[in-house]
Amino acid sequence: MLFQWALRKKHRQKPEKRETVVPGRDQSGKAQDISQxxxxxxxxxxxxxxxxxxxxxxxxxxxxxMVGQEGQHRAAVIFVDGLVDEMHVSRFLLEPLxxxxxxxxxxxxxxxxxIEKNLAAVGSMKQVxxxxxxxxxxxxxxxxxxxxxxxxxxxxxxxxxDYRSVEEPQSQLAIRGPRDGxxxxxxxxxxxxxxxxKNPNLWLETMRIGEVTQTDVAIMYIKGIVNDxxxxxxxxRLGRIKIDSVLESGYxxxxxxxxxxxxxxxxxxxxxxDIVAANLLEGRVAIFIEGTPFVLVAPALFIQxxxxxxxxxxxxxxATALRFLRVLVFFISLVAPxxxxxxxxxHQEMIPTLLVISIAAQREAVPFPAFVEALVMExxxxxxxxxxxxxxxxxxxxxxxxxxxxxxxxxxxxxxVSSAMVIVVSITAIASFATPSFAIAxxxxxxxxxxxxxxxxxxxxxxxxxxxxxxxHLCSLRTFGVPYMSPLAPFIPSNIGDTLFRVPTWAFxxxxxxxxQKNISRQGENLRPQPPDPARQDxxxxx
Amino acid sequence: xxxxxxxxxxxxxxxxxxxxGSAIVxxxxxxxxxxxxxxxxxxxxxxxxLSLVYLRLYGYYPDKPLTAYAQDIAGPWIGKMVAILYISYxxxxxxxxxxxxxxxxxxxxxxxxxxxxxxxxxxxxxxYGVNKGIEVLARTGELFISLLYFVMLLGFVLLIGSGLVxxxxxxxxxxxxxxxxxxxxxxxxxxxxFGEMIVFTMLFPYMNNPAKVKRVVISGxxxxxxxxxxxxxxNFAVLGADAVxxxxxxxxxxxxxxxIAHFLERLDVLFMIALIIGxxxxxxxxxxxxxxxxxxxxxxxxxQRLIYPLGLIVLILSIxxxxxxxxxxxxxxxxxxLYMHIPLQIIVPLCLLLICEIRxxxxxxxxxx
Numbered sequence: 001m002l003f004q005w006a007l008r009k010k011h012r013q014k015p016e017k018r019e020t021v022v023p024g025r026d027q028s029g030k031a032q033d034i035s036q037x038x039x040x041x042x043x044x045x046x047x048x049x050x051x052x053x054x055x056x057x058x059x060x061x062x063x064x065x066m067v068g069q070e071g072q073h074r075a076a077v078i079f080v081d082g083l084v085d086e087m088h089v090s091r092f093l094l095e096p097l098x099x100x101x102x103x104x105x106x107x108x109x110x111x112x113x114x115i116e117k118n119l120a121a122v123g124s125m126k127q128v129x130x131x132x133x134x135x136x137x138x139x140x141x142x143x144x145x146x147x148x149x150x151x152x153x154x155x156x157x158x159x160x161x162d163y164r165s166v167e168e169p170q171s172q173l174a175i176r177g178p179r180d181g182x183x184x185x186x187x188x189x190x191x192x193x194x195x196x197x198k199n200p201n202l203w204l205e206t207m208r209i210g211e212v213t214q215t216d217v218a219i220m221y222i223k224g225i226v227n228d229x230x231x232x233x234x235x236x237r238l239g240r241i242k243i244d245s246v247l248e249s250g251y252x253x254x255x256x257x258x259x260x261x262x263x264x265x266x267x268x269x270x271x272x273x274d275i276v277a278a279n280l281l282e283g284r285v286a287i288f289i290e291g292t293p294f295v296l297v298a299p300a301l302f303i304q305x306x307x308x309x310x311x312x313x314x315x316x317x318x319a320t321a322l323r324f325l326r327v328l329v330f331f332i333s334l335v336a337p338x339x340x341x342x343x344x345x346x347h348q349e350m351i352p353t354l355l356v357i358s359i360a361a362q363r364e365a366v367p368f369p370a371f372v373e374a375l376v377m378e379x380x381x382x383x384x385x386x387x388x389x390x391x392x393x394x395x396x397x398x399x400x401x402x403x404x405x406x407x408x409x410x411x412x413x414x415x416x417v418s419s420a421m422v423i424v425v426s427i428t429a430i431a432s433f434a435t436p437s438f439a440i441a442x443x444x445x446x447x448x449x450x451x452x453x454x455x456x457x458x459x460x461x462x463x464x465x466x467x468x469x470x471x472x473h474l475c476s477l478r479t480f481g482v483p484y485m486s487p488l489a490p491f492i493p494s495n496i497g498d499t500l501f502r503v504p505t506w507a508f509x510x511x512x513x514x515x516x517q518k519n520i521s522r523q524g525e526n527l528r529p530q531p532p533d534p535a536r537q538d539x540x541x542x543x
Numbered sequence: 544x545x546x547x548x549x550x551x552x553x554x555x556x557x558x559x560x561x562x563x564g565s566a567i568v569x570x571x572x573x574x575x576x577x578x579x580x581x582x583x584x585x586x587x588x589x590x591x592x593l594s595l596v597y598l599r600l601y602g603y604y605p606d607k608p609l610t611a612y613a614q615d616i617a618g619p620w621i622g623k624m625v626a627i628l629y630i631s632y633x634x635x636x637x638x639x640x641x642x643x644x645x646x647x648x649x650x651x652x653x654x655x656x657x658x659x660x661x662x663x664x665x666x667x668x669x670x671y672g673v674n675k676g677i678e679v680l681a682r683t684g685e686l687f688i689s690l691l692y693f694v695m696l697l698g699f700v701l702l703i704g705s706g707l708v709x710x711x712x713x714x715x716x717x718x719x720x721x722x723x724x725x726x727x728x729x730x731x732x733x734x735x736x737f738g739e740m741i742v743f744t745m746l747f748p749y750m751n752n753p754a755k756v757k758r759v760v761i762s763g764x765x766x767x768x769x770x771x772x773x774x775x776x777x778n779f780a781v782l783g784a785d786a787v788x789x790x791x792x793x794x795x796x797x798x799x800x801x802x803i804a805h806f807l808e809r810l811d812v813l814f815m816i817a818l819i820i821g822x823x824x825x826x827x828x829x830x831x832x833x834x835x836x837x838x839x840x841x842x843x844x845x846x847q848r849l850i851y852p853l854g855l856i857v858l859i860l861s862i863x864x865x866x867x868x869x870x871x872x873x874x875x876x877x878x879x880x881l882y883m884h885i886p887l888q889i890i891v892p893l894c895l896l897l898i899c900e901i902r903x904x905x906x907x908x909x910x911x912x
Contacts, residue, residue, distance in 0.1 A: 253734045346652060423777060458656070461648055464816045465668050468683070468823060472668075475682035476675040489682035490554055 011296075037131050045076055045150040048077060053135065060138075067097055067147075069104040073111050074148040085160025085371040092121040093143055093156055099365045108149040114380035115145065116154055124157040136214060137492035163188065165383045166258045169271035169293070176313045182293040186216050189288050189295060192273040194219060197280065207238060215246040216290040220276075225283045227510070227521050230480050234285050234298060237509035249289045249296050256298070258478050261331065266479035275309050281522075299479035299515060301486060303499045305440035306330065311502050326436055327500060333432035334444045337374045338455035338463050340424045344370045346459030362418035371456035373417050377425045378449070380407060385429075490514075504528075548751035549758045553566065553681035556688045557828060558743065558763030560795065564825030565640045566736040567774055568647060568818050570793050570872075575727040576784045577713045579873045587768035590737025591726065591761055597740060598757050601747045602897055609744035610836040616895050616902075623840065624792050624873040625891060632887050633742055634853065637829035638860035641665060645861065646820040646868045647792055651815050660859050666830075669823060670854040673831045674847055677749055680827055684840040694817040695770070699777070701801045701810070707781045713760050731876060734884035736771070737764065741888050745832035794818070830857060 040046050047062055054060050062076040075097070079089060096119040102111055128144075130151050134263055138144055141159035166188065182189045190204055201223045209217045217238060221231055237256040237304050247250060253267045254260070270276060271293050276286050279297045287296040306326045311319040344363065348356050366373055384403040387394045400498030412419045428448070435441035447470060452460030479482035487495035494510045497503035506527035510520045549557075571700075575582040604612035610629055614622030645662040653661060672680050702708055717724070743760070750756050776791040781800060799811040827867045834853055838846030865871035 112857065324709060347808060347812050350812050352806055352808075458661075459652060460812060460816050461652065461661070461819065465664050467670050468672055468687075468820065471683050471686055472672045472675055472679060475686065476679040481683065485686065489685040490550065491685045 038129055039131070039146075039151040041149055041151045041154060043146055046052045046146050046153075047078075048195075049074055049131070050134075050138075053131075060338070063139075064093070065094070065097055067100070068102045068106065068111055070293070073108050076146045076164070078146065079140065079158065080138060080141065080142040083139070083156040083161050084143055088122070088158045089143050091354055093145070093158070096121060097145075107496060108147055111146045112150045112152060112154070115147075122156045122158060126155055128153050128155050130331065133134070134303055136208075137343055139214065140216070159187070166192070172270060172272050172275070172309065173435070174200060174272075174310045174313070178274050180273060182273060182295055184210055184217055184291050184293060186288050186290040189273070189293070190218060190220065193277055193280070193286070195271060196277040202280070205235070209238065209241050209243070209252065210246040211242065211244050213247065214244040217246070217252065218288040220288065222278065222280050222283070222287045226285060227283055227515060227518075230283075230299065230515070231285055233480050234287070238287070246289060246291075248292045249287070249294045252287060252289060253296055256437065258480065262473065262477060263446045264302065264474065264477060264484070265305065265437075265439040265443065266298075266300055266477060266484060268297040268304055268437075269294045269439070270297065271295075272309060278309075278312065282511050285518075295465075299482045300439075301482065301512075302474060302477075302481065302484050303488065305437040306435075307498070308436040316502050316504040323500060323502055326434070329431045329434045330440065330444060333428055333435060333441065334448055335451055335463060335467075336424055336428045336431065337378060337448060338451040338466075339460075340421065340457040341374050341452055342463055345456065358370075359418070359420050362420055365415040366418050367415070368417075369456075370421075371423050371521040374424070374452055375449075377421055378428070378452070379412075380423055437527065486514045487512065545852055549678065549681050549746070549749045550751055551755045552840045553678075553685060553764045554743075554746070554759045555749060555766075556684040557681055557746070557824065558740075558760065559767045560684050560688060560691070560763065560824035561743075561828050562736045562767035564773060564821040565643050566771055567821065568792050568794055569643055569875075570787065570790060571735060571771075571775065571789050572727045572732040573793070574731065575724050576788075577715075577776075577779045578717055578724050579727075579779060580776040581717070581834065582732050582771040583768060583775060585724065586728045586732040586737050586867045587704075587764060587772075588666075589733050590740065590768070593733075593738055593889065593892075594740045594743075594760055594764060595757075596896050597744050598747075598760060600892065600896055600899065601744060601753075603903070605791075606748050606749050607751045608746075608832075608839060609741070610839050615897060616899050626836060627894075628838045628891075629741075629887065630833045630840065632883060633745075633829045633833035633836065635860065635864075635883070636739065636742075636828050637833065638864060639879070640822060640825050640829065641737055641861040642817055642859060642864060642871055644826075646871065647795075647815060648819075650791060650868075651795060652812055659858075659862055662858055665823065665826065665859075666858045668856050669827045669830055670850050671894070672823075672827050673728075673834060674850050677831055678745060680824070680831065684824055691817055691820055694814065695774075696902075698798055698801075698814060701803065701807065702777060702781060702797070705801050705803050707797075707800050708777065709783075710780055710797070712783045713776065714781050730880055734880050735875075736889055737768070737886035738884055740764065740890065742829055742832045745836055771906050791872075806872065818905070826857075830854070832872070882897070 035054055040049065050060065050062070059081045061079055061081050065077060067073050067075050077089070077094060077097070097115065100119050102114060106114060116127065122350060125218050128137060134144055134153050134155070137155040141157075141161065142155045143158045145154040145156065155463050159195050163185045164183050166180045168179045180192060182192065194202065199222065202220065203223050204218055204220050206216060206218045208214045219231070219234060219238070234256070238252070241252070241255050243251065243255065249269055253269065257266050259266065268279070276295050276297060280286055284299065287298065289296070306323060308322070308326070310325060314322070322326045343351055345361060348360075351359070363370070368376070380403075384399060384407070388403075391399060407425075408422060411417050432441045432445060435444065447466075451463055451466045454466045456462075458465070475483070475485050483490055486492060488499060492513050493514050497507060506523070506529070508522055512521050513520055572579045572582045572586075597718065600609070600612065604615065607615070610626035613625040613629070616622065617625060641662050642658075644665060645658045648661045649656070649658055672683065678904050697907045747753075747756055774794060778787050778797050782790065782793065787793045787798065795811045795815055798814045799809065801810050802808045814820070830853070834846050834849050837843065843849060865874055
């Protein structure tokens with residue numbers, strides 16, 4: 001039914017789609033032109049059609065067979081090499097087809113239905129009659145069976161082929177917590193969630209996005225917990241997408257987010273199934289995209305980017321301390337160079353006397369104003385980081401050695417920068433690495449430069465005005481209708497337990513209120529662990 | 544009008560930030576010397592009475608701002624005049640507060656930066672905030688209020704901790720009797736900040752729960768009044784009456800005295816930065832009121848369009864209103880209360896209420912017949 005929905009969507013979009021066909025994209029244009037046509041009764045004509053449309057691509061395997069009692073019906077089994085599980089195809093489709101004994105009187109059509117009902121030993125089997133459906137199935141790894149004199153095709157689900165197996169996620173590592181991570185296969189990813197939430201209310205809807213790539217996109221949510229308005233909004237926004245390709249969840253993210261002109265992410269993405277499960281249980285919607293291990297979670301609140309997965313696995317006092325640390329770290333990565341600039345340029349009186357003397361002595365040899373010094377160092381660091389990320393690992397190490405030596409040692413000795421500046425830049429860098437979400441760390445990186453500029457011109461006043469403007473901007477953001485800064489602003493007392501600090505697990509009574517408005521109760525009353533009853537203790541006490 | 548809605552907590556936050564905004568930095572009520580806390584508490588009580596007048600008007604017109612119901616009450620011509628008066632008043636006070644903070648920055652940290660630039664940065668931020676709407680401003684207030692209050696408490700603890708507070712400086716109470724206190728109340732502290740609550744008549748229509756407005760307003764005023772009284776008293780307890788009288792920004796001079804372990808010193812710049820946030824909200828509320836008031840008066844559909852022209856007016860006004868800081872303060876203490884605060888905070892609202900009451904009585908009477 002879900003698939004039909006997706007197909008219906010396709011139908012509905014058809015007329016508009018034609019208009020969006022760009023000249024020079026002939027192949028997709030051609031594929032769409034034939035898409036409305038039904039199958040030809042002649043087998044050879046159909047095979048020819050497939051050959052022509054796919055341009056005789058060599059990975060399309062067309063296996064002609066004779067079926068029926070005396071082999072009187074010609075048939076073809078067609079699949080894409082590499083997308084299907086070949087063992088599966090030969091054992092459960094070809095073998096039964098070739099070896100089955102059909103009643104002799106069967107016409108082509110009867111044979112066709114007999115194959116569908118009695119022979120094919122695969123999980124899912126369906127009839128398709130239109131070309132675009134056939135190609136869709138074929139390209140998604142199904143095996144198509146065509147029969148002479150029957151203008152219908154059978155599509156057997158034989159998806160397979162090589163995928164990366166479930167491994168530990170590369171981003172968002174955790175010391176304590178499950179080790180499995182999402183893979184590039186959508187089915188594996190949804191299964192990882194199903195395994196965690198064994199509940200029929202975990203609903204999954206699929207659609208295809210990308211006119212050329214026809215990428216599978218799945219929405220997952222827990223019916224009864226999720227806010228239906230948000231699901232509807234997500235679906236509308238996904239349905240609006242008309243794009244040629246979706247190669248990563250970033251494509252979808254940028255097309256459905258609330259505001260483009262912001263450095264802050266309003267949709268969360270993660271490689272960890274436990275994070276997605278936790279978010280589904282809070283009433284959010286997960287969007288899986290075929291071909292990427294990064295699953296989107298919407299709506300994402302600002303504070304969510306400071307919540308590491310281990311916060312919920314560690315005890316609450318530790319988690320609270322770490323949460324504070326992370327918010328602090330975010331601010332350090334945001335303002336540390338700006339404060340250095342403001343302090344040395346405008347507010348020397350605020351720095352303790354001994355320190356200011358030592359900084360001044362260091363800066364004596366430096367030919368640049370503090371702002372230029374900081375800017376040069378920050379940019380150098382960003383270059384180093386960028387080089388380190390893209391390079392192959394062995395060379396990456398060389399880069400870091402060169403960077404550490406040149407920047408840490410030589411630049412200071414040559415009198416390019418002061419050593420205090422090096423300390424500030426390193427602290428900033430480490431702080432920005434310590435921010436748990438890369439998405440928010442990178443936005444801090446951008447804003448840092450703006451704040452440095454303001455600090456160079458107006459000192460602390462510039463910094464505070466910049467931060468104020470940033471706060472106004474943050475408060476004005478919404479993500480799928482939910483204020484981005486909630487539950488801090490608007491302040492929601494019952495949800496504040498999972499923001500700057502994390503209350504003990506037994507006190508997690510409510511789900512986020514603005515996200516799911518109806519089913520907010522999360523756990524029973526009186527879950528707080530108690531010392532054993534004195535009465536029972538007496539019984540059990542051996543003395 | 545924007546479809547935004549404020550809840551009670553947000554209104555409370557706005558009132559608190561607004562009331563403390565500039566009042567906490569400027570030399571407020573220093574004429575009353577060590578009895579400043581009495582003056583503030585007395586003005587708080589009178590101020591609450593005043594705000595009851597505003598609330599009563601709001602009760603008659605729960606979905607209209609002051610500039611709109613002035614026209615309903617006093618007729619279109621006089622009403623429009625009154626509305627224009629109020630809009631100019633809000634613009635003027637916005638630029639006064641802007642000037643206060645510009646001067647503060649100039650005095651304490653940026654002696655060589657032009658006042659115009661300092662004010663421009665602030666008004667640009669205000670314009671950005673007002674452009675985003677009152678709801679966003681209120682939420683930003685919610686974010687910052689805990690930070691501000693934390694800074695205030697920290698300052699309090701540090702002052703006590705460094706042993707600077709000398710309560711003997713607060714004696715004798717009522718040295719010259721009530722006269723001096725009452726004079727300060729009637730010339731200064733009643734109007735700034737309590738009478739300035741008149742600007743909230745422009746925001747009340749955005750409330751999502753009109754029934755609770757009265758409680759929020761009064762509790763907000765009491766809470767901020769108490770904080771203000773404590774802070775001002777602390778200034779006297781630390782600096783003594785003479786030093787406070789000579790100071791342009793007593794609170795910051797007080798903070799400057801803090802010196803702990805030869806490490807925590809010269810904290811005034813940090814506190815100044817924190818206080819600027821309060822000033823930001825005060826300017827924003829006044830500016831927002833004048834923007835929506837103008838939009839309402841001249842039937843401008845998108846009030847955001849008025850932000851740039853009006854913002855420019857506030858910026859230029861903030862430079863042009865006085866040629867020096869002493870002149871600015873002298874205007875603020877001698878001329879503004881007499882010609883602006885008293886008529887616009889007390890007389891006009893009272894007249895409006897009177898007309899309104901009479902009309903309602905009369906109409907009810909007629910209906911009764």
